[in-house]
Amino acid sequence: GTLDDVKARGELLCGANPGLTGFAAPDANGEYQGFDAALCKAIAAAVLGDATKVKFVPLSSEVRFTALASGEVDVLVRNSTATYSRDNDLKLDFPVINYYDGQGFMVKKDLGVSSAKELDGATVCIQTGTTTELNLADFFKHNNITYTPVTVQDDSEAQRNYLAGSCDAFTTDASGLAAVRSSFPDPENHIILPEIISKEPLGPAVRHGDNQWGDVVRWTYNALLIAEEKGITKANLAEVEASSTDPEVRRLLGLEGDMGVMLGLDNAAFKNAILANGNYGEIFEATIGTSTPIGLARGLNALWTQGGLQYAAPFR
Amino acid sequence: MTLATDAPKDVFRLSMLIYDTRYRSYTIQIAVLVLLLLFLGWITDNTIQNLAERGKDISFNFLWQRAGYDIDQQLIPYTNDSTHGRATVIGILNTLVVAIIGCLLATVIGVVAGVLRLSKNWLVARIMTVYVEVFRNIPVVLWIIVASVFLTETQPQPRDFKVTDEMIMAGEEPKASMLFGAIAITGRSTDIPAPVLSRPLPTLEIATVPVSLSFLAFLAVVVVSVMANRRFLTRVTAVQEETGVRPVTWWKSLLILFGPSIALLIAMGLHLEYPELKGFNFKGGISINHAFSALLVALSLYTGAFIAENVRAGIMAISRGQSEAAFALGLRPGRAMKLVILPQALRVIIPPLISQYLNLTKNTSLGIAVGYLDLRGTLGGITMNQTGREMECMVLMMGIYLVISLIVSSIMNAYNNAVKLRER
Amino acid sequence: MSDSSFVRTQMLPPEVPPLTERGLVRWMRENLFSSVLNTVLTLAGLAFVIYAVAATLPWFLNGVWNAKDIKECREIVLANAGPEATGACWALIRERWHQFLFGFYPADLYWRPVLALGLLLVSLAPLLYYSMRRANLILVGTVSVLTLIALALLAPGAALLVLFAGLFAALTAVAWYAPQKLVWLTLAFPLLAFALLWGGSVWGPIGVAAGFGILALVYSLTKSFLGVVVATGAGVVAAAVWWLMVQTSVTTALHGAIPLGIQAVNSDQFGGFLLAFVIGVTAIGASLPIGILLALGRRSDMMLIKTLCVGFIEFVRGVPLITVLFVATLLLGYFLPPQSNFDLILRVIILVTFFSAAYLAEVIRGGLAALPKGQYEAADALGLDYWQAQRLIIMPQALKVSIPGIVSSFIGLFKDTTLVAFVGLMDPLKGVTTIVRADVAWKGIYWEPYIFVGAIFFAVCFGMSRYSMYLERKLKTDHR
Amino acid sequence: MAEATKKMQVSDEVAIQISSMNKWYGQFHVLRDINMTVHRGERIVICGPSGSGKSTLIRCINRLEEHQSGRIVVDGTELTNDLKNIDKVRSEVGMVFQHFNLFPHLTILENCTLAPIWVRKTPRKEAEETAMHYLHKVKIPEQAHKYPGQLSGGQQQRVAIARSLCMKPRIMLFDEPTSALDPEMIKEVLDTMIQLAEEGMTMLCVTHEMGFAQAVANRVVFMDQGQIVEQNAPKEFFSNPQSDRTKLFLSQILGH
Amino acid sequence: MAEATKKMQVSDEVAIQISSMNKWYGQFHVLRDINMTVHRGERIVICGPSGSGKSTLIRCINRLEEHQSGRIVVDGTELTNDLKNIDKVRSEVGMVFQHFNLFPHLTILENCTLAPIWVRKTPRKEAEETAMHYLHKVKIPEQAHKYPGQLSGGQQQRVAIARSLCMKPRIMLFDEPTSALDPEMIKEVLDTMIQLAEEGMTMLCVTHEMGFAQAVANRVVFMDQGQIVEQNAPKEFFSNPQSDRTKLFLSQILGH
Ligand SMILES: Nc1ncnc2c1ncn2[C@@H]1O[C@H](COP(=O)(O)OP(=O)(O)OP(=O)(O)O)[C@@H](O)[C@H]1O
Numbered sequence A: 001g002t003l004d005d006v007k008a009r010g011e012l013l014c015g016a017n018p019g020l021t022g023f024a025a026p027d028a029n030g031e032y033q034g035f036d037a038a039l040c041k042a043i044a045a046a047v048l049g050d051a052t053k054v055k056f057v058p059l060s061s062e063v064r065f066t067a068l069a070s071g072e073v074d075v076l077v078r079n080s081t082a083t084y085s086r087d088n089d090l091k092l093d094f095p096v097i098n099y100y101d102g103q104g105f106m107v108k109k110d111l112g113v114s115s116a117k118e119l120d121g122a123t124v125c126i127q128t129g130t131t132t133e134l135n136l137a138d139f140f141k142h143n144n145i146t147y148t149p150v151t152v153q154d155d156s157e158a159q160r161n162y163l164a165g166s167c168d169a170f171t172t173d174a175s176g177l178a179a180v181r182s183s184f185p186d187p188e189n190h191i192i193l194p195e196i197i198s199k200e201p202l203g204p205a206v207r208h209g210d211n212q213w214g215d216v217v218r219w220t221y222n223a224l225l226i227a228e229e230k231g232i233t234k235a236n237l238a239e240v241e242a243s244s245t246d247p248e249v250r251r252l253l254g255l256e257g258d259m260g261v262m263l264g265l266d267n268a269a270f271k272n273a274i275l276a277n278g279n280y281g282e283i284f285e286a287t288i289g290t291s292t293p294i295g296l297a298r299g300l301n302a303l304w305t306q307g308g309l310q311y312a313a314p315f316r
Numbered sequence B: 001m002t003l004a005t006d007a008p009k010d011v012f013r014l015s016m017l018i019y020d021t022r023y024r025s026y027t028i029q030i031a032v033l034v035l036l037l038l039f040l041g042w043i044t045d046n047t048i049q050n051l052a053e054r055g056k057d058i059s060f061n062f063l064w065q066r067a068g069y070d071i072d073q074q075l076i077p078y079t080n081d082s083t084h085g086r087a088t089v090i091g092i093l094n095t096l097v098v099a100i101i102g103c104l105l106a107t108v109i110g111v112v113a114g115v116l117r118l119s120k121n122w123l124v125a126r127i128m129t130v131y132v133e134v135f136r137n138i139p140v141v142l143w144i145i146v147a148s149v150f151l152t153e154t155q156p157q158p159r160d161f162k163v164t165d166e167m168i169m170a171g172e173e174p175k176a177s178m179l180f181g182a183i184a185i186t187g188r189s190t191d192i193p194a195p196v197l198s199r200p201l202p203t204l205e206i207a208t209v210p211v212s213l214s215f216l217a218f219l220a221v222v223v224v225s226v227m228a229n230r231r232f233l234t235r236v237t238a239v240q241e242e243t244g245v246r247p248v249t250w251w252k253s254l255l256i257l258f259g260p261s262i263a264l265l266i267a268m269g270l271h272l273e274y275p276e277l278k279g280f281n282f283k284g285g286i287s288i289n290h291a292f293s294a295l296l297v298a299l300s301l302y303t304g305a306f307i308a309e310n311v312r313a314g315i316m317a318i319s320r321g322q323s324e325a326a327f328a329l330g331l332r333p334g335r336a337m338k339l340v341i342l343p344q345a346l347r348v349i350i351p352p353l354i355s356q357y358l359n360l361t362k363n364t365s366l367g368i369a370v371g372y373l374d375l376r377g378t379l380g381g382i383t384m385n386q387t388g389r390e391m392e393c394m395v396l397m398m399g400i401y402l403v404i405s406l407i408v409s410s411i412m413n414a415y416n417n418a419v420k421l422r423e424r
Numbered sequence C: 001m002s003d004s005s006f007v008r009t010q011m012l013p014p015e016v017p018p019l020t021e022r023g024l025v026r027w028m029r030e031n032l033f034s035s036v037l038n039t040v041l042t043l044a045g046l047a048f049v050i051y052a053v054a055a056t057l058p059w060f061l062n063g064v065w066n067a068k069d070i071k072e073c074r075e076i077v078l079a080n081a082g083p084e085a086t087g088a089c090w091a092l093i094r095e096r097w098h099q100f101l102f103g104f105y106p107a108d109l110y111w112r113p114v115l116a117l118g119l120l121l122v123s124l125a126p127l128l129y130y131s132m133r134r135a136n137l138i139l140v141g142t143v144s145v146l147t148l149i150a151l152a153l154l155a156p157g158a159a160l161l162v163l164f165a166g167l168f169a170a171l172t173a174v175a176w177y178a179p180q181k182l183v184w185l186t187l188a189f190p191l192l193a194f195a196l197l198w199g200g201s202v203w204g205p206i207g208v209a210a211g212f213g214i215l216a217l218v219y220s221l222t223k224s225f226l227g228v229v230v231a232t233g234a235g236v237v238a239a240a241v242w243w244l245m246v247q248t249s250v251t252t253a254l255h256g257a258i259p260l261g262i263q264a265v266n267s268d269q270f271g272g273f274l275l276a277f278v279i280g281v282t283a284i285g286a287s288l289p290i291g292i293l294l295a296l297g298r299r300s301d302m303m304l305i306k307t308l309c310v311g312f313i314e315f316v317r318g319v320p321l322i323t324v325l326f327v328a329t330l331l332l333g334y335f336l337p338p339q340s341n342f343d344l345i346l347r348v349i350i351l352v353t354f355f356s357a358a359y360l361a362e363v364i365r366g367g368l369a370a371l372p373k374g375q376y377e378a379a380d381a382l383g384l385d386y387w388q389a390q391r392l393i394i395m396p397q398a399l400k401v402s403i404p405g406i407v408s409s410f411i412g413l414f415k416d417t418t419l420v421a422f423v424g425l426m427d428p429l430k431g432v433t434t435i436v437r438a439d440v441a442w443k444g445i446y447w448e449p450y451i452f453v454g455a456i457f458f459a460v461c462f463g464m465s466r467y468s469m470y471l472e473r474k475l476k477t478d479h480r
Numbered sequence D, E: 001m002a003e004a005t006k007k008m009q010v011s012d013e014v015a016i017q018i019s020s021m022n023k024w025y026g027q028f029h030v031l032r033d034i035n036m037t038v039h040r041g042e043r044i045v046i047c048g049p050s051g052s053g054k055s056t057l058i059r060c061i062n063r064l065e066e067h068q069s070g071r072i073v074v075d076g077t078e079l080t081n082d083l084k085n086i087d088k089v090r091s092e093v094g095m096v097f098q099h100f101n102l103f104p105h106l107t108i109l110e111n112c113t114l115a116p117i118w119v120r121k122t123p124r125k126e127a128e129e130t131a132m133h134y135l136h137k138v139k140i141p142e143q144a145h146k147y148p149g150q151l152s153g154g155q156q157q158r159v160a161i162a163r164s165l166c167m168k169p170r171i172m173l174f175d176e177p178t179s180a181l182d183p184e185m186i187k188e189v190l191d192t193m194i195q196l197a198e199e200g201m202t203m204l205c206v207t208h209e210m211g212f213a214q215a216v217a218n219r220v221v222f223m224d225q226g227q228i229v230e231q232n233a234p235k236e237f238f239s240n241p242q243s244d245r246t247k248l249f250l251s252q253i254l255g256h
């Protein structure tokens, strides 16, 4: 299975978006940074014990699923929406959802529009090769209004067109909209409309049928969530390890039981995963949270305990 | 004299398969054929295995399924309820429309630039040289992007055209206004007046494609007038051959060419529908989106630079002696150009010209850089993405491009054979 | 008619032409204002130039070279030139130039691509100038000096620098004393470049070279009883077996026994112009032999072979490069045995090679057609066999005639390497530019990276096209 | 025959009058103070070393080159920048080039009828008859429907002569008409030219065929360094050259 | 000298034996029932009108063209489709073409050593010595390091002869070796060929140089319409031709 391949290779191949600010993009040194990138690093840490043993493969939206299917990458972490047809027709599996999103619209404030339903006759910028264009078509059709699509190749093109006024509205996942808005010289002049026209559960994808590998991805992610739930951070991990008596925490950190080995990993696997970038909350805050220029609130992605949807199965 | 003995019997030996010129080529060809078949078999086998492993099959059924996405430039009706197959046809038409208009524009640009490059005017020749060199030596993708950026970044927004009551009160002018009150170039599209008929003929639906009878009628009239003009010109030539003097023809020609069609259009009540600012955008008229314009402009300028070189080379290939001989016979420069230089230069220019057309047609696939939904954008882009049928889409797409190219190049070969200079 | 007889006793000296025929006045009259039309054209041209300069010059002049992000750039322009002014933000280039040139290649190893480029130019010398000693010396000398300067700037360490200086001095000496010997460098260059760029064990390239050795060996062993063409086939088959089935295990074993090598660089770290050059040069270099074979095949009188070659050439020339690139990323995986999956760059290079081979085949076919039939007949009459005739007589002449065509194919291909951005590779034009603009600090910057990349493309392509024109002229004169 | 030709009447009427003509190419003084009068019916051979300006002189006469000072009057029309005069002169002066310059995309017949039809406005029928007449004269009527590429060099040059004659010129200029031809073909062309001379055509001919000069020329003009160095009747010119340059030139030409 | 040459011994050994040979180009029967025996040391001149098949005959002998019926035996090796035989014959038969066909990208010396080195596998040193020997023989050793483009036509043809000789052939074929040359150069080449003849080389030569034929040939073969019409010793051939066609041909050739 993929797990053995990764171990044999000593390197995790992670399909990523090379240009989505906050989620994945290489920095000046060519190192991928961001929310999605952090998940890959955590998986690498869990499987190989070293968060740097990951090779990011930049993928365009058009080639991403083929790359995964053909084994070019082990896991695809490229803000991909989990859908029925992708699960079944494209033979993918989405083990977890690491970001709950929804498609929204951004318009310039001086356009005088406050609801997406007022966009009749508007020009809308949209990136091709994603679920967004289907959602968009459905939304306008459903509301009996018309629009002109301006299709563009990638995210930065979309923003440029929007800023230059090639379109009245820019549609993509709400997280993307926020990220984009934050980078504008005048964020206050743009508003994100209240309508969220779709559900966009984003998560890592793996090949259908390789359940063991799917489990590795799922539980690495769950470990990050549980860590946040239990208040384990990168900084206090050593301390917790020494002092904690919570059996779930002890199992998580590999102090008790054989949880890692059960999955074909090391018992310290999840500890390493947390050590890589911290827990889910830490990653969120460091990459896209309110303290970053992108400034996304946790919203749906808060832990269930705080009214969000992020809910990890118990670690036992 | 020694006589040759009888020819030895021609017995077949195995070694003759290699040494005998008669058999050797068969041996080689059969070996190649076997290798080829093995190779194809290997590939087929791999493909079948791979498809099985990924749980896929080969099927073109998706072409009849609902596409679900919108395309902003449609030459025939299309909505997101149409099929992928129809989206593909839209893509092909979008490819062809850029290719055809691009070829025409590039030819005009190329001929003008090529001729000006040879002009005695130093400044103009230099400017053209700079144009040709700059465009030829920078990737066409960059030009497409630059054209798109130029159009979107430097042109005004639709709402800059808006005239509000307050502005009238304050006596202010809107930030932008339409060219000749008819054409609006905005940062998102170019809107031009649309010809509309107030008394059109009915429209027929043939194989889900609406065919306008008015258009057919117009086409028929144009064809007839062109043919009539031909007849007229042959008659004029006959007169010239009789008397030696060519009658003045231009106004009669114009009348024959355009008179009937104009009459028909007036009869059908042709008028222009002007674009008007309504809501967010201009409505009415024909809206040409910028992806199209950018692709068209960039490809025409880029290919035009190459054509300019071909034209220059073609004219220079006609030796100076030819024009001197024509002058010495008393022909004026214009006549010499028409009767002596051009017919010869065209023979040199047209073959490379057609391969430039081919290049331009293939380069339309770079519309991907500005999101133009041509064949690659529909069939090889969104459709492929939404259906996950890479194999089928790619094969179909390459096949279509191939057919287009083969048609163009067979025209080229036919032309080449037709105009070959006769030598001893 | 004796009145018509005339003898000049005193020869006339040449006189200077009348004033109207001299100097600036005449030049202007002839070149700018010779007729009404010309005058109009001149004025229109002048207006255009003035407009273009006025529209863009301030932007260039207000350019900012030193800033940490685009906001700072805008502030500096605002401070320097006032609120209405616009200005370029070259600071981006200043910060990220290395990514445009090298992609994500490790910074401390930049000397390797630079050295490879230097060696590439040196190894081209014998192809371009054959055995012209002076031209060789000038080319090799200039390249050596430039490469050494670049290397020194990249500061790979004094020891290496001395080594390189020695290497280039040696090459320059060879160029002067035995220019033809540089061919050996040309032959070894592909493997040398591979070793330099990708690094890793030295046994890999040696293994590949061994494949060619096997080809030659099998050919020469079987030639006498199989005939040249069949022997070639046998050689190719043997080499293929070696490369595909044996080589990896042997080289791994050798590397295990004697681990020799330099730091390996993964091909996904390649980007920018480094990537463009790697794809362009490899594809043209590798497509040359394939192109030659296709061209020969197309002229062959064996129906099947001719049909195959024509079919292949016409197919490839009929589809856009971008579809070929999509095949490399999307479909090639289907055609190869399950689980075998190799590097995207390699896949792209392979398909681009086949693509350019079809174009080169046509160029070379032109060169072959230009050869008089007598050359083939003379070779036959002297008893040379098919490959000998091709190698010694036909190809040297046909390729020489084709060089301009090959150069322009290369220019076309080099420009087209930008299309690999559409399959996710980091080409300089779109790939690198996109990631640079995804950086929060530079978001919103548009023209500068394109101008920078466009200028480099222009310099390289223009240089090459000028060179090929020069070659064309030279070939014309010595082919009288 | 040769002597008969020479004795033909030369009228007093002036066909070409060149006076104090100078021409420069940039700084290079290529024609210096040329004075020359050609009477109707005269046949003049121009010779001289390569680069001496022979071709340039001949090309000035039908304004393929512009002169910068002095006057050229052809058949009473002065050559100035006036396009009408140029047209007039060109339609009266025929020219035959060293490299024939036939139009390769037209048949022989079309080559010959092109100018009459478009310049003289002759009806096609008539133009074709004239053309066939002259093609008969140069002895290749049977080639009329072939293309120039299908003819030998000598045949092509004869077509070129016929093409010029179709315009019924009063003056013919020849610029080394035989120097691009193989020896067997030279004779064909020279025969044609001699025949033309016999019919009284005014001819200026740049050539190194001294046999031709002796046979048909009224006058031989020797040029060097852009100047007319010597001119004389052929007999005197060859038997008794005056200037040293002429002597040197003749010794080279006749010696080899 | 000429007579001396002719008296040279001709051996009884057969060098080339052609019997009942026919060849077609498509439907066109270009060689018809050719029978011919050439003995070692014989020098045969083949002549005949253009298109009579002379070149084709000669090219059949080293299989540049394939014959369709009949036999050709060269030096005991029959020319069949067997590649080995073809190679063998080609390396024993030298051929000189009308247009020299030197390799323009190689120096004269390289032209001469190419085949010995690659076909005969002679060491380079030795091949160069041999080449210089033959270049001496054709009197252009000093040109060895020039390229063919730098030589005159006559010199090039002599190099072509030397190049063939370097393969030490037992038979030499010449296809109109002088017809592309200017008159002055023809002599140089003919001299070289005469010298070769004197040394006893078996030669077949297509030529219209009747002087050469009279001087060195043992036999003159006259062809017309693909057939051998007449063959005889030169003296009889020229003084007393038998067939009408030969007479007609000779009157044309010698007449002009
Ligand atoms: N277009 C031109 N520009 C500049 N110089 C020219 C031009 N045409 C000719 N010349 C020069 O003018 C001089 C006279 O040229 P011309 O052709 O008249 O000589 P010619 O006597 O006809 O020589 P030839 O016998 O070689 O034809 C030569 O030195 C030539 O180099």
Ligand SMILES: Nc1ncnc2c1ncn2[C@@H]1O[C@H](COP(=O)(O)OP(=O)(O)OP(=O)(O)O)[C@@H](O)[C@H]1O
Pocket: E025, E028, E030, E048, E049, E050, E051, E052, E053, E054, E055, E056, E057
């Ligand atoms: N490759 C070919 N295909 C068809 N016909 C050919 C070919 N080569 C020659 N011929 C014809 O065969 C005939 C004999 O040609 P060949 O060249 O042997 O004549 P030749 O006697 O050498 O004439 P010449 O003196 O002109 O060289 C000619 O009619 C020629 O047109």
Ligand SMILES: [Mg+2]
Pocket: D054, D055, D056, D176
């Ligand atoms: Mg001249």
Ligand SMILES: [Mg+2]
Pocket: E054, E055, E056, E176
């Ligand atoms: Mg012949």
